[in-house]
Amino acid sequence: MNTEVSGATRQAQRAAAARLRPPAPPVVIDPGLASPYAGLATRTLALAIDAAVIEGVALFTAVTVGLGLSLLHLPSDVNKVIAGVGALIWALWSLGYFVFFWSTTGQTPGNRVMSITVIDVQARGRLKPRRALLRFVALCVGAAALLGGILIMLWDDRRRCFQDRVARTVVLYTPRQPL
Amino acid sequence: MGVIDSTYKTAAGMALLPARAALAAVEGAAELERRGRHELATAADRALMAAVDLAVERLLSDEVVDRVLAQLEAGHVAQRVTERLLDDGIVEQVAERVLAGPEAERMLVSALEGPLVEEAVSRLLENQAVWVLVDEIARSPSVTEAIAHQGTGFADQVAERARERSRNADALLERVARRLSRRGASGHEGPRPSLPESSGT
Numbered sequence: 001m002n003t004e005v006s007g008a009t010r011q012a013q014r015a016a017a018a019r020l021r022p023p024a025p026p027v028v029i030d031p032g033l034a035s036p037y038a039g040l041a042t043r044t045l046a047l048a049i050d051a052a053v054i055e056g057v058a059l060f061t062a063v064t065v066g067l068g069l070s071l072l073h074l075p076s077d078v079n080k081v082i083a084g085v086g087a088l089i090w091a092l093w094s095l096g097y098f099v100f101f102w103s104t105t106g107q108t109p110g111n112r113v114m115s116i117t118v119i120d121v122q123a124r125g126r127l128k129p130r131r132a133l134l135r136f137v138a139l140c141v142g143a144a145a146l147l148g149g150i151l152i153m154l155w156d157d158r159r160r161c162f163q164d165r166v167a168r169t170v171v172l173y174t175p176r177q178p179l
Numbered sequence: 180m181g182v183i184d185s186t187y188k189t190a191a192g193m194a195l196l197p198a199r200a201a202l203a204a205v206e207g208a209a210e211l212e213r214r215g216r217h218e219l220a221t222a223a224d225r226a227l228m229a230a231v232d233l234a235v236e237r238l239l240s241d242e243v244v245d246r247v248l249a250q251l252e253a254g255h256v257a258q259r260v261t262e263r264l265l266d267d268g269i270v271e272q273v274a275e276r277v278l279a280g281p282e283a284e285r286m287l288v289s290a291l292e293g294p295l296v297e298e299a300v301s302r303l304l305e306n307q308a309v310w311v312l313v314d315e316i317a318r319s320p321s322v323t324e325a326i327a328h329q330g331t332g333f334a335d336q337v338a339e340r341a342r343e344r345s346r347n348a349d350a351l352l353e354r355v356a357r358r359l360s361r362r363g364a365s366g367h368e369g370p371r372p373s374l375p376e377s378s379g380t
Binding site for chain 2: 006115
């Protein structure tokens, strides 16, 4: 039998997938919990995992690029410029990481591991990229204020941090999903 | 005595001579009648067969067949025969006989070895409904559960334990913070958000 998938078969597959594909998967709150909102410890662990991923990739890239540049014997001024560019790339990488995952699935890899999801309260779904960008900026501001923007979630009924209040989001527990 | 006997025999023979002649004549006539009858039967058979051949040839001509078929169709004969076969269970008997015998196996083998299967599968794969069915099965809870269990490894177990403990820690931290701020240690929770029925994550 011919094992190659014909064009008509691919077309049927695509049509079936489009027919079945919902606009977006529903947010399912993990049942059996006193509060549906993710708390400080869980969110801190998720952020730590994300930080490890971000920094791991950044470190690997920096070491690779640094080793390559060390062979060139560049002037110190050039090295400073390269370091500045590297820092800018690192900032953009960190920003892009969070904005991308928050605005696509609502779950960063760390959130996925900890089974929590960021949703837009108004849209009742995933964040738009602009809102995700605003949330990231607010996260940096809240963390810079001696973590005050994060710790306020302990006294919030919906466990909202500063970035959640600014971006109008909440973070929910979700059932475990395959990693 | 010898003369008397011979005379008697001679006289008797002469006396029976007409009877013998008559008997021979009768036998000859019977044989002639038998032969005639045989010849007559053969000729009749030939004539009859010729007539039958002519009649069959006439019946099998297109016009007659068409007329017969048209009349059968007009009288719904085929439908009646079909209903009768179905009502009487004859079709079931035929089907059971075919399935029980080696004919079905031979037909199946012949069909599988032929190009029919390949063509059927190709047509099937080109059908959108098939892929809808496949996707529905793949998304079914039993399948996803089986895949999830299959993929559960050490990392999943660690993550699961971390999730459990972190959720307990969430509530604990919140209680401690609220006690410290004297804003109620009962862990008052806010209402659940009214999530949409189908919203993106």
